[in-house]
Structures are given as structure tokens and as C-alpha cells.
Amino acid sequence: MIISLKDINKSYPGAVPLHVLKDVNLSIDKGELVSIMGASGSGKSTLLNILGILDNYDSGEYYLDGVLIKDLSENKAADLRNYMIGFVFQSFNLINYKNALENVALPLFYRGVSRRQRNKLAMEQLERMGMADRATHLPSELSGGQKQRVAIARALITKPSIILADEPTGALDSKTSKEVMQVFRDLNADGMTIVIVTHDPGVGEQTNRIIRIVDGRIV
Amino acid sequence: MFDLASEIMATLRNNKLRTALTGFAVSWGIFLLIVLLSVSRGLVNGMESMFGQRDTETVSIRGGYAQKAYKGLKENRRVQLRDGDIAVLESQNANVLSEVIAQISNDTAKVTSSKDYLTDGYRGVYPSEVRNSGLDMTKGRFINQNDINQRRRVVVVNEESAKTLFGDKDPVGQLVKISDLSFTVVGTYKQEWRRDVYIPYSTARAMSGGSDKVNNITVKLSGVKTLEESENAEKGFRSTLGRQHTFAEDDNGSLWIWNRFSDYLTTSTAMGAIGMAVWIIGLLTMLSGIVGVSNIMFVSVRERTHEIGVRRAIGAKPRSILRQIILESVAITTLFGYVGIVLGMLVSEGIGMLVAAGGERSPLKDPTVDIAIAIQVTVVLIIAGAFAGLFPAMKSLKIKPVEALRDE
Numbered sequence: 001m002i003i004s005l006k007d008i009n010k011s012y013p014g015a016v017p018l019h020v021l022k023d024v025n026l027s028i029d030k031g032e033l034v035s036i037m038g039a040s041g042s043g044k045s046t047l048l049n050i051l052g053i054l055d056n057y058d059s060g061e062y063y064l065d066g067v068l069i070k071d072l073s074e075n076k077a078a079d080l081r082n083y084m085i086g087f088v089f090q091s092f093n094l095i096n097y098k099n100a101l102e103n104v105a106l107p108l109f110y111r112g113v114s115r116r117q118r119n120k121l122a123m124e125q126l127e128r129m130g131m132a133d134r135a136t137h138l139p140s141e142l143s144g145g146q147k148q149r150v151a152i153a154r155a156l157i158t159k160p161s162i163i164l165a166d167e168p169t170g171a172l173d174s175k176t177s178k179e180v181m182q183v184f185r186d187l188n189a190d191g192m193t194i195v196i197v198t199h200d201p202g203v204g205e206q207t208n209r210i211i212r213i214v215d216g217r218i219v
Numbered sequence: 220m221f222d223l224a225s226e227i228m229a230t231l232r233n234n235k236l237r238t239a240l241t242g243f244a245v246s247w248g249i250f251l252l253i254v255l256l257s258v259s260r261g262l263v264n265g266m267e268s269m270f271g272q273r274d275t276e277t278v279s280i281r282g283g284y285a286q287k288a289y290k291g292l293k294e295n296r297r298v299q300l301r302d303g304d305i306a307v308l309e310s311q312n313a314n315v316l317s318e319v320i321a322q323i324s325n326d327t328a329k330v331t332s333s334k335d336y337l338t339d340g341y342r343g344v345y346p347s348e349v350r351n352s353g354l355d356m357t358k359g360r361f362i363n364q365n366d367i368n369q370r371r372r373v374v375v376v377n378e379e380s381a382k383t384l385f386g387d388k389d390p391v392g393q394l395v396k397i398s399d400l401s402f403t404v405v406g407t408y409k410q411e412w413r414r415d416v417y418i419p420y421s422t423a424r425a426m427s428g429g430s431d432k433v434n435n436i437t438v439k440l441s442g443v444k445t446l447e448e449s450e451n452a453e454k455g456f457r458s459t460l461g462r463q464h465t466f467a468e469d470d471n472g473s474l475w476i477w478n479r480f481s482d483y484l485t486t487s488t489a490m491g492a493i494g495m496a497v498w499i500i501g502l503l504t505m506l507s508g509i510v511g512v513s514n515i516m517f518v519s520v521r522e523r524t525h526e527i528g529v530r531r532a533i534g535a536k537p538r539s540i541l542r543q544i545i546l547e548s549v550a551i552t553t554l555f556g557y558v559g560i561v562l563g564m565l566v567s568e569g570i571g572m573l574v575a576a577g578g579e580r581s582p583l584k585d586p587t588v589d590i591a592i593a594i595q596v597t598v599v600l601i602i603a604g605a606f607a608g609l610f611p612a613m614k615s616l617k618i619k620p621v622e623a624l625r626d627e
Contacts, residue, residue, distance in 0.1 A: 045624065054532060054620045075536050081620070082534025093529040093623055097229040110534040154533070166624055 001063075002161055002193050003028040003051065008060035010046055020046045021057070022216040028162075028195065033188040035196045035204040038213035045166075047213060048197045052085055052164050053077050065161040082110055086155025090167035092147040094139040094154075100126060101135040104153045111158075125153035129183070145176035152183060162193040169203055181206045226543065227550045233522065234515060241515050242555035245508035249556045252501030252596060253563025253588055254570075259497045261574065261586025263490050268584050274350040275483040276440040278453060278476060280460070286472035290465055298464050298473050302424070302431040308438065311459045315452040317441035320345035323423040324434040330374075330416050331396040332384040339380070341397055341416040342434070343423020351437055352413065359391040359406030366419040372400060375417040378407040398426060446484045453478050502599070509552070509607045516548050516611035520618075527615055528622025541612045548608025549601055556600040564588055 003026065010021040020043045028034050038044040049055035050062060053069055062069045064084055072080065087093075094103045104122035105115075113121075126132045129149040139147055148168060155163050165184070169177035181203060188194050188208075196207060204210045212219050231238045282298040302321070309319045323343035330337040348354075349361040357378050366373050374395060381390035381404070393404045402418065438456060443449050453476055458468035466473040520527070527540055567586055574583045 049621055049624065052532070054624070075538075078531065078534050078536045078620075081532060087532050087623070089529075089623065093525075093532075095526055095529070097225070097232075106530070107533045110530075110536070110539060158534070 001027050002030045002032075002065050003195070004061075004063040005050075006061045008050065008057050008062060010043075010050065010055075010057045020216050021050075024060070024213075024216070024218055026211065026218060028193065030193055031188070031191050033184065033194045033196075033208045034211060035198055035207040035209070036211045036213060037198060037201070037204045039199065042213045043216040044197055044199075044213050048164065048166055051195065052087060053081050078110075082107055082158060084161040086152075086158060086160035086163040088148070088151050088155050088163060088165035088168045090170040092139070092144075092151045092171070094147055094150060096139050099136050099138050100131060100142065100150045103139070103150055104157055107154060107158045121157055122153070125157045126150070128156070129153045143176075144172045145179055148172065148176075148180050149183065152180075152187075156187070156192075162195060163187070165194065165196045167198055167200075168196060169198070169200065174202075177203070224550075227547050231551070234518065237515055237518070238551070241508070241511035242551070242558075244511045245505070245552055245555040246559035246562070248501070248505030248508040249559030249596065249600065250563040250566070251504050252498075253560055253592075254566050255497040255501050256494075256592055256596075257563070257567035257586045257588045258570065258583065259490075259494050260588065260592070261570070261583035262493060264584040264586070265582045266486060266490055274347065274439065274479070276443065276480050277351055278438045278440060278456065278478045278480065279351070279435055280438070280456060280477075281435040281475040283472050283475045285464075285466040285470050287467045287470045289467045289470070292465060296466070298460075298466060300433040300436055300460075302433055304433065304460060304463055305436060307463055308436065308456060308459055312438070312452065312455050315440055315443055315448070315455065316438045318347070318439040319436060320347055320439075321420065321433045321436045322348065323420065323427060323432070325398075325423070325427075328398050330376075330380075330384070332393065334386060335383050337376075337380055337383065337414070337416065339414050339416055341374070341418050341423065343420040343426075344417050345420050347437075347439070348417065349408075352410070352415075354408040354410055354413070357407050357409045358389070359404070361406055361408070362417055362419050366405075367421050370421045370425055371419060372402045372422055373405045373419065374402040375406045375408060376404060377414050378409055380414055380416070381407045400426070440480055443480060446481060446488075449478060449480045449484065453481070505599075505603060508555075509603045512548055512552050512604065512607040513610060515551070516544060516608050517614065519547070520544060520611045520615045524618055524622055525625065527618045528620055528625070531618065531620035532623035537616050540615050540618075544612035544615050545605050545608035548611070549604035552604030552607060553597070553600050556596075556604075560593060560596060564593075 005024055005026040008021055008024040011017050011019040024047065036044050036047060046055070050057050053072070056071070067080070069080065095106070098106070101119060101122050104125055105118035108118040108121060123132065123135060126135050129152060131146060131149050131153065134142060134146060142150065169180055172180060184194055184196065185206065196203060198204060280300065282300045285296045285298055286294055288294045305319050305321050309316065324340060326340040328340050330339065330341065344362060345367065346361060346363050349356065354361070361375055362373065365371070374397070376384070376390065384390065384395060385393050390404045390407055395402050395404060397418070440449070440452060443452055454468070457474060457476070460474060461468040530540065567588055570586050574586060
């Protein structure tokens with residue numbers, strides 16, 4: 001089991017505290033291709049934040065690849081994100097003044113890998129995504145599908161335990177969406193664990209398991 | 220390093236006009252600081268060259284009028300310094316002085332050559348008078364110790380006086396008559412406001428017809444460092460002479476004392492204060508530039524909230540974000556500051572040339588900025604840049620990695 005959530009609760013404080021996640025239990029095995037589906041406000045974004053070590057939870061236990069993720073310092077959390085999780089975002093989140101190669105290499109920069117080594121590894125990942133000929137292009141010179149491929153290359157470069165994708169096709173047309181989903185399926189075929197958060201049933205259908213979340217509970 | 224440079228270029232590109240205006244403020248502040256520093260350096264150089272010709276560690280004493288009744292004596296008595304005072308001053312204040320010299324003056328004697336005559340009188344002096352009075356010898360030599368020992372009849376005159384006496388002839392070796400005695404001219408000096416005729420002290424003493432009156436006594440201080448010690452030494456001289464001449468030691472009118480060392484210290488302190496004021500003015504001017512840099516960094520952090528969130532999500536630690544913002548701020552400040560330094564140095568060089576062309580009367584001398592000041596200013600720039608970046612950087616720390624998931 002690569003992801004194990006036990007009785008996770010999370011609420012946002014306020015005049016009327018919002019109980020977003022209610023006793024969530026969830027297990028994902030190594031090599032799975034899973035989608036988490038739910039309507040807007042169902043708590044799926046909060047769940048993604050917790051899975052991605054971007055946010056804390058109130059009670060319960062979250063094990064990622066055997067490591068208990070709880071009450072971490074900012075530095076420790078940053079390290080775990082860097083080493084264990086590859087993020088793919090809806091709006092790609094490439095840095096617009098860095099070219100494709102530099103964007104892919106960026107996570108290794110925060111690991112202190114030398115520039116030469118970073119660029120070599122980044123080029124390998126771009127080749128894997130079929131984007132080697134676009135290495136020196138800025139994000140503004142790439143199409144949506146190309147940007148997402150660069151973003152996936154960036155997620156892969158750290159050899160993470162899981163890939164977390166937040167609406168990865170949300171900003172793409174249907175043809176490109178299919179291509180990007182094919183990329184995920186291919187990666188999964190190579191043994192990569194992938195969790196995709198989406199509200200698009202078409203995306204959900206292409207995964208091996210769909211986890212539905214309604215009003216903060218897994219159904 | 221390369222990554223940092225490209226980030227900075229991006230920041231600058233994103234806000235071209237604002238960067239230019241902010242950069243101008245920083246450059247202007249540094250420019251003013253450099254120019255002000257160079258001018259104040261010029262003032263200090265000017266002062267030092269003025270004092271440099273003279274002995275600053277001297278105290279000159281003349282007789283005055285005792286203002287207070289003392290030990291049965293009435294007020295308003297003339298105090299006349301005499302030969303005997305020299306030895307007494309020297310023995311009773313040995314810890315603060317290295318030498319005591321005196322001057323005898325005769326204001327009525329005529330100095331006559333075959334061509335013309337002067338009515339300036341003469342002064343019997345010791346060799347060190349040349350430094351006390353700040354004389355600039357132009358020909359020959361000044362009175363020396365052998366002249367004193369052997370009571371030679373030699374004389375030193377102003378070069379303008381020499382022209383009056385001898386015309387265009389070389390004055391050195393010429394003969395003049397003073398009080399019907401024949402003297403040989405051994406040197407001339409250049410001084411704008413002094414026309415004094417100098418002869419050896421011992422010679423003048425012999426010419427004074429048995430009188431032991433002394434015009435003034437000059438003490439060369441030794442081992443005196445502070446203004447307080449200098450004032451205490453002065454008090455010591457006053458009380459020694461007070462016992463000799465029977466006047467109260469707190470009677471300030473009894474002696475005219477010119478304490479050059481106190482003057483020097485006071486002037487030095489004033490120069491130090493000017494230097495300090497220049498730094499304060501310069502730094503305050505720079506402050507407005509620094510606030511501008513801080514402002515631009517705030518904007519930069521705000522505009523890059525999402526980007527910083529993405530960086531955090533893919534593994535950037537808070538301190539690497541902090542370092543990046545501060546280094547960017549330092550780079551911007553230093554870059555524009557450097558422009559200001561270069562312009563400021565050019566202008567100070569220009570001022571230097573104008574001063575050099577203006578001749579000796581200018582109060583400024585060599586108003587240039589040396590490498591030490593350039594280094595000081597650079598350090599100030601780096602610190603200021605870091606300071607300007609500090610608050611925006613702290614703000615950037617509040618950005619959570621969750622920002623990455625928010626849509627722009």
C-alpha cells in the first residue's frame with residue numbers, strides 16, 4: 001500500500017466551522033491508476049491538498065509509502081514533496097520566464113543537484129514525453145498539450161512515489177485530453193502510481209478505479 | 220548564480236518603468252553620498268594641508284593684564300614675560316612639554332639696505348618658529364641652532380621685503396643694517412600676511428640693552444592627546460606663570476594664550492562631525508531609494524504569489540525563497556548603486572579639476588573618493604539592499620504551497 005488514510009478529519013475554522021472531510025479511509029496500492037471524483041465543494045480539493053502534503057489534517061493518520069505524514073515542519077514537508085510526490089496541475093503552473101528544460105529541471109535545483117546534471121536528467125524526461133525538440137521554448141511558445149507534457153516531465157524528474165494530478169485535462173480540448181490521459185496510462189503501465197482528481201466522468205472512466213467523494217465522505 | 224541572474228532579469232523586465240524610477244532613486248542617493256563624501260574629504264584635506272605646515276602641538280603665551288586684585292596687588296596690572304620664565308615653565312611642566320622657546324620683538328627698528336629700508340622691526344626667534352608661523356621658505360634657510368649658539372648676525376626676510384630691499388638681485392648673502400649692526404640675509408620666505416624680519420633669539424637678546432623682556436613664549440606640547448589634557452596643560456602654564464608674576468591662576472586676562480593644539484582638536488572634531496553629517500545626509504537620501512526597492516520587491520512578491528506557491532509545491536524550502544527575494548533586492552540595489560558610484564566619482568573628479576584650476580585659496584583639496592570609501596559605500600549598498608528585501612521576503616514566507624492549486 002502506497003497511500004493509507006485512516007479516519008482523516010479536517011475542518012476549516014470560522015464563525016461556523018466547516019467540517020470538510022469526515023472520517024475518510026482510503027487505501028491506494030502501488031501501481032494503481034486511481035481517480036478521485038466529486039462535485040465542487042465535496043472536499044476533493046482538500047483531500048488532494050492532504051495527499052500532496054500541501055495542507056495539514058486535524059485527526060487520523062496518513063501514511064505515504066510507509067512514512068507517517070503528520071505535523072511536519074515546513075522544511076520536512078518541502079523535502080517529502082520534493083522526493084515523494086510529482087504534481088501535475090490543471091493550469092500547468094510552468095514558470096513563464098523559464099524554458100521547458102529549465103522548468104523540468106527546477107525540482108532538482110531545490111535538491112541541490114548541479115546544473116549540468118539537472119539539465120541532463122531534464123532532457124531525458126523531455127525525450128520520454130516526446131518534447132526534446134521543444135526544450136528551449138518558453139511556455140508561451142507551447143500549446144496546452146505540450147505544456148502539460150512538460151509539466152508531467154517535471155513531475156517525473158524526481159522519480160516520485162506517486163503522481164498527483166489535479167484536473168490535468170481541465171484546460172485542454174478533448175483531443176489533447178485524450179493524448180494526455182494516454183500519457184498517464186503509459187506511465188501507469190510502467191509501474192507508476194497515479195492519482196487523478198477530476199470532476200470529468202470521461203477522465204474517470206479511463207482510470208482503473210474511481211473513488212467518489214460526496215459531502216466529505218468516501219462513498 | 221545563473222539562475223539568480225535570470226530571475227532578477229525577469230523581475231526587472233516585468234516592471235520596466237517602476238524599475239527605472241526606483242533605480243534612479245537608488246543611483247541618485249548613492250551619487251549624492253559619493254559627491255558629498257568627496258567634498259568633505261576635500262575639506263579635510265584642505266584643513267590638513269593648512270595645519271600641516273605648522274606645529275599643531277604648540278601653545279603660545281603672551282603677557283596680558285591681570286584683571287583681579289591678588290595678594291594685595293591692584294587689578295589691571297601689566298604682566299610682562301621675562302627670560303626667567305622660560306626655565307621655570309620648562310622645569311615645572313616637564314611632563315607635558317618637550318621644548319620651550321621664546322620670541323623677542325622690536326617693533327621700531329629700521330632694516331636698511333643700500334637701496335631702501337623697512338620699518339617692520341625685527342623678531343628674535345628660535346629655529347622652530349618656521350613651523351609655528353607656517354613659513355614657506357623660498358630661498359636659503361631659516362635661523363638654525365648654530366645661529367642661536369654663536370649669536371650670529373643673520374636675518375630672514377619675506378621675499379616681497381627682499382624685493383623692496385634689493386630689487387631683482389638674489390637677496391641671499393646681501394647685507395642689511397639693523398640698529399646700526401650689519402646682518403647677512405640667509406633666506407627668504409613666502410607668507411601672504413606676514414612681513415616679519417627674523418634674527419636669532421640670542422642675537423636679539425644681546426641687542427636689547429640688558430632688558431630681559433620676552434615678547435612671547437611658545438611651548439611645544441608632548442604626550443598630550445585629548446582636549447582635556449591640552450586644557451589642563453594650559454592651566455598648568457597659567458598657574459606656573461601666576462606664581463612667577465603674582466596673579467590669580469584663574470585670572471584669564473593675565474596672559475594671552477593661543478593653544479593651537481586645542482584649536483586643532485576642535486577643528487578635527489568639527490571635521491569629523493561634518494563627515495558624520497555627510498554620511499547621515501547621504502544615507503537618508505539613499506533611504507528613499509531603498510524604500511523604493513522594498514516597494515518593488517513587495518510588488519514582485521505579490522505578482523509571483525502563484526509562482527512561489529508552485530515552487531513551494533515542488534519542494535522549495537522557505538529559506539530558499541527567502542534567500543532568492545533578498546538576493547534579488549541586493550542585486551537591484553547594487554546594480555543601480557554602482558551606476559551612482561561611477562557617476563559620483565566622475566563628478567568628484569570634475570570638482571577636483573575645477574579646484575586644482577582655482578589655485579591655492581580654495582578650502583578644498585583633492586576632493587576625490589578613495590577605494591576605502593568605495594568599499595564602505597558598497598557594503599552600505601549590500602546591507603541596504605538586504606534590508607530592503609527583508610520585509611518582502613518575510614511576506615513571501617506567508618505564501619503557502621496550496622497557492623499552486625489556485626487558478627490564476
